[in-house]
Every structure is written in C-alpha cells, then in structure tokens.
Amino acid sequence: MARVLVVGSGLAGLGAALESAIRGHQVVILEKRKQLGGKATSTDFDGIPVGFGPHLLLKNGPLHKLCKKLSRMKPKTSPLLAGKIDIVNHGPLKPLDNVQKSIELKRALKNNDVHNISIQAADFIASWGLKSDIRRKALLSNNLLTTNEGWQGLIGRIMLALDEVGVYLEQGRTVEKIEGKSVILADGKDTIADYVILACGLKESNRILKNSGLQDLPNIPTISASTIEVALDSYPFSGKHAEIDLEQKVAIFDMRRIAPNLTGLGSHISALKIIDDVSGQENLEQLEQALDSRCSGWKDHIISIRKTKNVSIGVRGEDRISADIYAQNNIFLAGDWIENAHILSDAALESGRQSARLFPKAK
Ligand SMILES: Cc1cc2nc3c(=O)[nH]c(=O)nc-3n(C[C@H](O)[C@H](O)[C@H](O)COP(=O)(O)OP(=O)(O)OC[C@H]3O[C@@H](n4cnc5c(N)ncnc54)[C@H](O)[C@@H]3O)c2cc1C
Numbered sequence: 001m002a003r004v005l006v007v008g009s010g011l012a013g014l015g016a017a018l019e020s021a022i023r024g025h026q027v028v029i030l031e032k033r034k035q036l037g038g039k040a041t042s043t044d045f046d047g048i049p050v051g052f053g054p055h056l057l058l059k060n061g062p063l064h065k066l067c068k069k070l071s072r073m074k075p076k077t078s079p080l081l082a083g084k085i086d087i088v089n090h091g092p093l094k095p096l097d098n099v100q101k102s103i104e105l106k107r108a109l110k111n112n113d114v115h116n117i118s119i120q121a122a123d124f125i126a127s128w129g130l131k132s133d134i135r136r137k138a139l140l141s142n143n144l145l146t147t148n149e150g151w152q153g154l155i156g157r158i159m160l161a162l163d164e165v166g167v168y169l170e171q172g173r174t175v176e177k178i179e180g181k182s183v184i185l186a187d188g189k190d191t192i193a194d195y196v197i198l199a200c201g202l203k204e205s206n207r208i209l210k211n212s213g214l215q216d217l218p219n220i221p222t223i224s225a226s227t228i229e230v231a232l233d234s235y236p237f238s239g240k241h242a243e244i245d246l247e248q249k250v251a252i253f254d255m256r257r258i259a260p261n262l263t264g265l266g267s268h269i270s271a272l273k274i275i276d277d278v279s280g281q282e283n284l285e286q287l288e289q290a291l292d293s294r295c296s297g298w299k300d301h302i303i304s305i306r307k308t309k310n311v312s313i314g315v316r317g318e319d320r321i322s323a324d325i326y327a328q329n330n331i332f333l334a335g336d337w338i339e340n341a342h343i344l345s346d347a348a349l350e351s352g353r354q355s356a357r358l359f360p361k362a363k
Pocket of ligand 1 (some may be wrong): 008010052053054058197272343
C-alpha cells in the first residue's frame with residue numbers, strides 16, 4: 001500500500017482519489033479552499049445553489065455514469081431542450097415548427113456544416129467553443145442535462161463514496177512544493193507521500209513544479225469567461241431555456257425553466273460571456289449589459305448573486321499534456337488539460353482516474 005497525496009478537490013482530484021483508494025492505497029486530499037469540488041460546484045445561499053456559471057452534464061458521460069453508479073438515489077436531472085433555445089437575431093436553435101428548417105439542420109449536422117448558425121450555436125452552448133461532436137449531438141437530441149440539486153449534489157455523491165473507502169481530506173491546506181517524498185505546505189508543515197497527483201489546475205501545478213525545481217509545463221491556451229449567477233424573484237425570460245448571442249459570445253440560461261424542481265422562487269439566471277480581447281472586468285461589465293437588455297429590470301429583483309470576472313473553462317486547442325511527464329519524480333498530473341478522450345468536467349474526472357492507474361496497485 002502506497003501513500004498517495006492528491007492536491008486539489010475538483011473533479012480531477014476526486015476522480016484520482018477514488019481510483020487510488022479503489023486500487024488499495026492510503027489516500028489524502030489536500031484542498032486549499034474551504035469548499036470542495038473546485039469549479040464544478042455550487043454554494044447554497046438561502047437554500048438556492050449558486051455555481052460558477054452554467055454547467056451542462058453529458059447524459060451517460062463519465063461523470064453522469066459515475067454519479068449514477070455511486071449512489072442508490074440517481075442524480076435528479078432535467079434536459080436542456082434545444083427547441084427552447086433562442087439565437088439572438090435568428091430565432092430558435094432547433095426550429096420545431098418549421099419542417100424546411102428542420103431538414104436543413106439535419107443536413108447541416110450530417111455534413112458537419114460549421115457555417116450553419118444552429119450548428120455554431122449548438123457547439124457554443126454544448127462545449128463553449130471546444131470541439132466535441134458528442135456534446136453537439138447530445139444537445140440537439142436533448143441529452144445535455146442540468147442537475148436539479150446543483151453541481152454540489154454530484155460532488156456530494158463522490159464525497160460520500162470517498163468517505164466509505166476511507167479517503168482522508170483536509171481543507172484550507174495549500175501545497176507549495178515537493179521535495180522527494182516530502183510535500184511542503186504554505187503553513188510550513190509537511191507531509192510524506194510515495195506518489196503525488198497534482199489536480200490543482202494548470203497554473204497552480206506549474207507554480208508547484210517550479211517551486212520544486214522541476215521544468216515548467218508547456219504553455220497551453222485556455223478559454224476563459226466571465227460569469228453571473230443570480231437568483232431573482234421575477235421571471236424576465238418568457239418560457240425560454242436559454243438565449244445565445246453568437247456575436248457577443250454570451251449565453252444566458254434560466255436554470256429554473258430547465259429544472260422546475262430547483263429550489264427557490266422566481267428564476268435562476270446563469271450567464272456567461274467568453275473573454276476575447278478585453279480584461280475580465282470589462283468583459284463582466286459587458287455581460288451585465290447583455291443581461292440588462294435581455295432580462296429587463298433584473299437588478300431590482302436579486303435574491304442572491306455571484307459574479308466571476310475571469311475563470312478558465314478548458315483548453316482551447318487539441319494539444320494537451322501527458323499525465324506522466326514527471327513520473328520519475330513520482331508526480332502525476334490530472335485535469336481537463338491532460339491528454340484524454342473527453343472534454344470539460346468529464347475530462348477532469350477521467351484524467352484523475354487515469355493518473356491513478358499510472359502507478360502500481362497495492363499488493
Ligand atoms: C464557466 C464554466 C462553465 C463550464 N461549463 C461546463 C459544462 O457545461 N460542462 C462541463 O462538463 N464542464 C464545464 N466546465 C468545466 C468544468 O467545471 C471543469 O472541467 C472542471 O471543474 C475542472 O476540474 P479540475 O478538478 O480539473 O479543476 P478545479 O475545479 O479548478 O479544481 C482544482 C482544485 O484545486 C485546488 N487547489 C489549487 N491550488 C491548490 C494548492 N496549491 N493546494 C491545494 N489545493 C489547491 C482548488 O482550490 C480547486 O478546488 C465549465 C467551467 C467553467 C469555469
């Protein structure tokens with residue numbers, strides 16, 4: 001049995017910890033924040049789950065499957081309906097009542113016609129500009145889901161499983177560097193590990209590796225966004241699930257229209273604007289203006305709100321990093337930026353599980 005230290009409790013870290021424990025190791029997760037789950041979680045404000053921007057779960061993707069397997073109670077989900085998504089200055093993404101346009105969309109899908117506006121909108125909302133035919137098809141067949149419990153419900157299921165297999169978790173612990181088997185924390189304390197899995201994001205992994213005297217990771221461009229999540233006591237969106245402005249790279253969802261069982265009254269707006277050439281602050285202001293024009297009077301109806309200026313969604317291109325480049329130092333990497341067959345949260349979870357399979361099982 002080896003001592004495995006996982007740095008970070010996002011989906012990559014949770015996947016790595018679960019797999020390491022299943023393989024018979026003694027596992028500790030160190031998380032720098034008070035909250036677990038990284039970017040894929042939400043916080044309860046007066047019983048209303050407020051997250052880090054819109055998150056859609058791929059039906060029967062790795063995360064959905066794992067959550068179904070881990071708990072007797074299936075995660076409660078609701079599909080985002082493509083027929084209820086509007087494209088600004090265009091109309092419905094999937095025109096259900098227009099046979100001619102429906103045939104055009106089917107043809108565009110078959111021919112992978114990326115000039116077709118519905119295909120562009122589907123790609124944007126399904127994977128935020130990353131390439132994924134699976135998620136595009138899933139969106140158009142109503143197989144991208146929102147959770148009725150917020151993403152903390154999914155994280156909670158994994159946490160319960162980790163507890164059952166005896167994974168030890170410490171919050172408020174920031175890892176600074178690794179010296180041989182010794183892992184040094186920001187508070188000056190240290191801990192011993194045979195294997196370390198860095199599941200703390202690309203930037204932080206790089207910082208820790210640099211501090212440890214190891215070579216930098218290659219630079220990988222990422223897609224970032226500003227987000228606003230807000231619970232309102234009003235209904236500014238008339239019956240739509242979402243609205244997309246392709247030119248502005250803005251998506252606005254009404255999570256409670258999609259998932260009527262989500263706790264709270266009124267609407268739950270989750271909005272995102274991709275950052276191009278402006279600062280996070282400017283981009284956030286532009287997102288607020290988009291909300292002003294799409295959800296008239298929203299600022300007078302706020303119950304709770306979370307704004308994020310600049311958060312990284314995922315890696316921009318096809319290039320990703322191999323999980324085992326520091327294998328000779330017994331350090332492994334995990335995150336959606338690691339070579340992997342999936343994208344977004346599925347990639348994060350799967351990369352963690354795969355990293356844990358790169359060192360031997362306990363005898
Ligand atoms: C706006 C937005 C929209 C998204 N939409 C979707 C979507 O629709 N569908 C989907 O599947 N995915 C989506 N994603 C992607 C998904 O959230 C991420 O892929 C996933 O959460 C990344 O998990 P991770 O574990 O790699 O990283 P993170 O979630 O960032 O976790 C890293 C953890 O490490 C901790 N940490 C950092 N440094 C240290 C340190 N030195 N010591 C200890 N702990 C440390 C952090 O506090 C954090 O908890 C979206 C992301 C964003 C931001």
